[in-house]
Amino acid sequence: MFDDFLVRAAFAGIGLTLATGPLGSFVVWRRMAFFGDATAHAAILGVALSFAFGASVYLGTLGVALAMALTVARLSGRGHAVDTTLGVLAHSALAFGLVAASFQSGLRVDLSAWLFGDILAVSRTDLIVVWGGALAVLALLAWRWQGLLTSTINDELAMASGINPQREQLFLTVALALTVAVSIKIVGALLIAALLIIPAAAARQIARGPEAMAVSATGVGICAVLLGLWASLTFDTPAGPSIVSAGTVLFVASLLLRRRA
Amino acid sequence: MSTLISTQGLSVRHGGNTVLSNVQFSIARGEIVTVVGPNGSGKSTLIRALIGLETAATGKVSRASGLSVGYVPQKLHIDASLPLSVRRFLSLPKRVSDAQADEALERTGVPGLGPRPLARLSGGQFQRVLLARALLVNPDILILDEPTQGLDQPGTAAFYKLIEEVRSQTGAAVLMVSHDLHVVMSASDRVICLNGHVCCEGTPKVVAEAPEYRALFGIGTGGAFALYQHHHDHGHDDGSASQTCGHEGHTHV
Numbered sequence: 001m002f003d004d005f006l007v008r009a010a011f012a013g014i015g016l017t018l019a020t021g022p023l024g025s026f027v028v029w030r031r032m033a034f035f036g037d038a039t040a041h042a043a044i045l046g047v048a049l050s051f052a053f054g055a056s057v058y059l060g061t062l063g064v065a066l067a068m069a070l071t072v073a074r075l076s077g078r079g080h081a082v083d084t085t086l087g088v089l090a091h092s093a094l095a096f097g098l099v100a101a102s103f104q105s106g107l108r109v110d111l112s113a114w115l116f117g118d119i120l121a122v123s124r125t126d127l128i129v130v131w132g133g134a135l136a137v138l139a140l141l142a143w144r145w146q147g148l149l150t151s152t153i154n155d156e157l158a159m160a161s162g163i164n165p166q167r168e169q170l171f172l173t174v175a176l177a178l179t180v181a182v183s184i185k186i187v188g189a190l191l192i193a194a195l196l197i198i199p200a201a202a203a204r205q206i207a208r209g210p211e212a213m214a215v216s217a218t219g220v221g222i223c224a225v226l227l228g229l230w231a232s233l234t235f236d237t238p239a240g241p242s243i244v245s246a247g248t249v250l251f252v253a254s255l256l257l258r259r260r261a
Numbered sequence: 262m263s264t265l266i267s268t269q270g271l272s273v274r275h276g277g278n279t280v281l282s283n284v285q286f287s288i289a290r291g292e293i294v295t296v297v298g299p300n301g302s303g304k305s306t307l308i309r310a311l312i313g314l315e316t317a318a319t320g321k322v323s324r325a326s327g328l329s330v331g332y333v334p335q336k337l338h339i340d341a342s343l344p345l346s347v348r349r350f351l352s353l354p355k356r357v358s359d360a361q362a363d364e365a366l367e368r369t370g371v372p373g374l375g376p377r378p379l380a381r382l383s384g385g386q387f388q389r390v391l392l393a394r395a396l397l398v399n400p401d402i403l404i405l406d407e408p409t410q411g412l413d414q415p416g417t418a419a420f421y422k423l424i425e426e427v428r429s430q431t432g433a434a435v436l437m438v439s440h441d442l443h444v445v446m447s448a449s450d451r452v453i454c455l456n457g458h459v460c461c462e463g464t465p466k467v468v469a470e471a472p473e474y475r476a477l478f479g480i481g482t483g484g485a486f487a488l489y490q491h492h493h494d495h496g497h498d499d500g501s502a503s504q505t506c507g508h509e510g511h512t513h514v
Contacts, residue, residue, distance in 0.1 A: 029343045150354040153339065159314045160332030160404065161354045201342075208344050208378075 002127065005120055006229065012122040012186055013225030013243065015130045017199070019137035019179045021218025024196035026141075026172055028204065029152050034083065035072055036193040038090035040180050042068035043189045044097030047114045051104045058129055062181035068093060069173040094189070117188035117240030119229070126185055133182030137175045144171045149210055187240040198247040199224060202254040220250050263290050265328060265402050265434055266311050270320035273306050280306045282458050283320070288402065293428060293435040293448050298455035304438045305335065307455065308406050311436070331400030331433070333391045335407045339379050347382070348375035351394050365393040369423060384411040388420060396427065402434040403427065409439070421448070 002008050027036050043061045050060025068089065075085050101111055113121070122130075141148065151158035151165035158165045183192050203216035227250070228243030235242075267287035273280045281303045288294050298304050309315045310322055312332065339345055351362045359375075366372050369389040374382070382390060388408055395403055405424070409417040425448045428435050437449075454460040 029340055031340065031342075146354045146356070152343070153345075153350075153353065154334055154337055156309060156312060156314060156334050156406075157332060157337070158354070159309075160312045160330045161398070163354055204342055204344065208346065209349050210343060210345060213344055 002124055005122075006233070008122045008124070008127055009119045009229055009239065010226060012119060012127055012130050013229065014222050015127070015134045016179075016183050016186055016195070017134075017218050017221030017225060019134035019175075020183070020196050021199060021203070021216075021221050022141045022214035023137060023172075023175055023179055024200035024221075025203070025210070025214045025217050026148065026152065027176075027193075027196045028200040029210075030172075032172075032176075033193060033197055034086045034090065035069070036176060036180075036196050038072050038086050038093065039065050039069045039176050040189050040192040041090045041094035041097070043180050043184050043192075044114060045093050045100060046097075046181075047184065047189075048097050048100035048104060051106065052100065057184070058181055061184050062177060064093075065180045066174065066177035069177045070170075073169055073173050097189075113188070114184060115188045115190050116238060117184070117186045117191065119186045119239045119243070120232075122185060130182045130186065133178050137178050140171060140175050144168060148172065187243060191240050191244050194244045195221065195224075195247065198244065198251050202247070202251040205254040205258040220247065220254070224250055263325065264288070264323075265290060265325050266322070266436075268310070268320060268322050271310060271317055271322060272319040273303070273310055273315050274318045275306075279318075280457065281310070284455075284459055286311075286453070286459070288434050288436055290401065290434055291428065291432050292450050293425075293437070294451045294453060295437045295439060295449040296453045296455050297439050298460075300440055302456045304440070304455055305406060308404060308436075308438060311404065325401070328402065329398050329400050331395030331398050331403045333388070333395050333403065333405040333408055335410065335438075337387070337391065341380065345379045346375065347377050347379055347390050350379050350390065351375075351397060353394070355398065357397050361397060362393075365397050366390070368396065368427075369393040370419075385416045385420075388412065389423075392423070392427075396431075399431075400433050402436060405435070405437045407438055407440060424448075 002011070027033060042064050046061035046064030047057055049055075049064060050057045053060070072086060072089060075082075075089075098111075101114075110118075147158065147163045148168050148171065150161060150163055151168040155165040158168070179196075180189075180192055183195065187195050199220035200213070200217040202220045203213045207213035207216045224247035225243050227246035229239060231237060231246060232239040232242040264287050268284050271284040271286070272282045284307065286307070296304055296307065306315060310317065311324075312330065313322070313324075347366070348359075348362055351357055351365065357365075362375060363372070366374055366389075369392045371386050371389045371393070374386060374390060379387070379390070392403075392405075392408075403424070408424075409420055412420060424435055424437070427433065428448070449464075451462055451464065453462050
């Protein structure tokens with residue numbers, strides 16, 4: 001059944017949304033959208049370095065994304081102007097990544113695959129990596145759920161209950177880096193943040209509780225993947241951007257469905 | 262009396278600024294302590310330090326082991342992107358049963374609010390929900406940061422009475438912070454005036470009988486307020502930050 005590239009693509013996308021639904025909800029609740037961008041852009045640098053050193057792209061991306069996420073988390077915790085810091089880091093990581101990539105002749109050719117993803121070229125190994133990573137993120141979030149939610153609402157409230165908000169932030173940071181690493185082949189570095197935020201934003205319109213929103217976000221994400229793949233095939237459009245576009249269409253539809261919750 | 266939380270010579274710095282210097286503080290089981298001080302006097306920093314969110318530059322904070330803290334924050338901004346009902350909020354971070362949640366809401370005078378989104382509550386309802394959540398951990402100590410901000414006077418009076426009831430029912434200590442130098446809870450066992458350091462401590466006197474008081478707050482407050490007048494004309498001649506000011510410079514009405 002996984003012989004068909006389209007089936008592999010669909011399963012890869014669905015696997016990824018298992019992680020991006022709940023994680024994206026946290027990104028939206030904690031206003032970490034730009035944080036997600038910075039981490040994702042760093043992934044391009046990770047790809048370039050992996051090629052340079054002949055390492056696994058997944059591992060290289062994970063390493064650099066994690067380093068970036070930890071740096072940003074540290075800096076923002078110290079009261080630097082978060083927007084500016086993130087802006088500098090996000091775009092310079094992307095720029096340095098593109099410059100580094102230009103030195104690799106092989107990478108130059110299929111750079112757009114790393115920027116926008118190439119879900120139709122997903123192999124069986126990729127599928128295992130994506131599902132493994134996504135399930136790990138899901139398990140991490142489920143394990144920390146109550147603490148994460150409490151510290152999302154208020155640091156003092158969490159601390160008074162014996163929850164260390166910095167530690168919870170660290171779990172989220174690791175989850176984000178892991179998600180970026182496994183999703184780079186599917187939607188690419190430029191569109192990962194979109195896949196985190198758009199389904200969660202759509203889910204907000206219909207959900208009445210945090211758990212319902214996380215599950216709905218995954219639901220919307222799955223619909224976006226399937227709709228996007230269908231559109232890509234029908235209209236011969238690039239798959240990654242088509243998935244994100246489909247997500248946006250679903251978001252607009254959710255505005256019409258909006259419950260006044 | 263067993264001490265629940267105490268500080269010894271606590272100083273806290275934010276960057277180059279000394280926010281708190283040489284603070285001696287302690288609160289015992291069943292005690293109601295009110296900390297008053299102007300804006301920027303370090304009240305919230307003291308609370309954060311007691312909870313464990315501030316690093317002491319010097320001195321230390323000691324908490325009784327296994328201390329259960331019920332914390333009511335000054336303000337709680339629930340991001341519009343987070344759908345959260347009162348019922349779900351009460352189950353953070355420890356899940357509670359529906360019966361426990363209902364009982365806590367009943368006790369704080371807001372029964373049946375469970376299904377309502379947190380973002381749709383009035384100021385008074387919100388404070389009571391925050392208190393209900395704090396009570397659900399069976400606290401040894403309730404810490405309330407400016408709990409009556411945004412409440413009108415009858416609302417404040419009702420809230421203070423509720424706190425007093427909670428204390429007498431559960432025996433929990435209560436630590437309350439207020440920026441209002443003149444109106445503190447009459448049930449306070451001690452009032453601590455903070456201005457970067459402990460300026461003075463004293464017992465408030467109830468003035469519910471005074472006609473000026475009645476004129477000011479009406480009789481509907483049921484004696485929940487007391488006046489605690491300050492004349493900040495006293496000096497700190499010896500320059501010691503921890504100086505207890507004595508009572509020469511104060512009029513406790």
